[in-house]
Amino acid sequence: MTNSAEMPDIWIIPEALALIGEEAIRSRDGLETGGILLGTDDGREIVVRHAGGPGAKAHRESNRFLRDLAHAQQLAELAWKEDQSQWIGEWHTHPSGDLSPSNYDLEAYARHLHDPELSFRRFLTIIVGLTRTGEIMAVAWIVDQETALPVPVAVADDREGTTASQSSPDTDRK
Template identity: 30%
Template sequence: MVNTELTFKDSFGSLLVVMPSAINRLLDHRQLDSSSNEAAGVLIGERRGSHLVIYDISEPGKGDIRSRYFVDRRGPHHQAAVDDAFARSSGRLQYLGEWHTHPEDQPSPSSTDLGTWRRHLVAQEQMVLLIIGRKQIWAAKKVAEKIVPLLKV
């Protein structure tokens, strides 16, 4: 169980902070054995100027398509989690991006990941991308069409 936040930064000094409750839920979905399927969800948090804070996530559920090396987040419960957090927080908490797992120790995005994010994650504001590996978490921001990896602090 993780008790401290996980912090990343970009080259401008802007921070991405993932709170312990979200980290622990993400780590629960790691593909630690050979029969584990990929998992995916959305990231829910707040924007604090140029900084982003992740408080919550949606988790895999009914409607999602999952296999060892593929996941397609289709269930309506992901949007419901965002809508609920937005309503409960009077608009402070919102959709900030996507997460999914990879069955590797040090994950990195596949060409499929990069293409999917470029085509489907369209927003005016910067968005967060996380890949949860068995031992490490890869983090990036999508700013316009550019995907910028973040450094762990």
């Protein structure tokens, strides 16, 4: 992925966005939190249909987050049964307010992209932060084996991907 012509349209279902917002509030304690993103990626369009929370056994630290794998797997199984959604990425918070992937994040994404069992061509990540006034801000990134690029995400008003509004990666406030 080296040019905008190859950039997919990215949609998120309001329920998934709401869950991310609700869970992101937990980072007020200064520790990262996050979860998986489930949906579809057909090459031209990515649709986030479900977002998961961290799970009871997640490890939260000030500069990294490790999801509860069993919880994530259970969410993935339920999403597959509901609408054939698959794991397409992750979301997590950066309590520091920096909405760019850290070196730790990039290393984790590289492991996912190089794992032949996962078969990722690209990985969607949403990094969320809280402003001093309590507003939630987020930037979505598409990561492949060569680049990590911020991308706009549109909020879909139904499960078919119809747009309700579009967010820019520079001013993405939710």
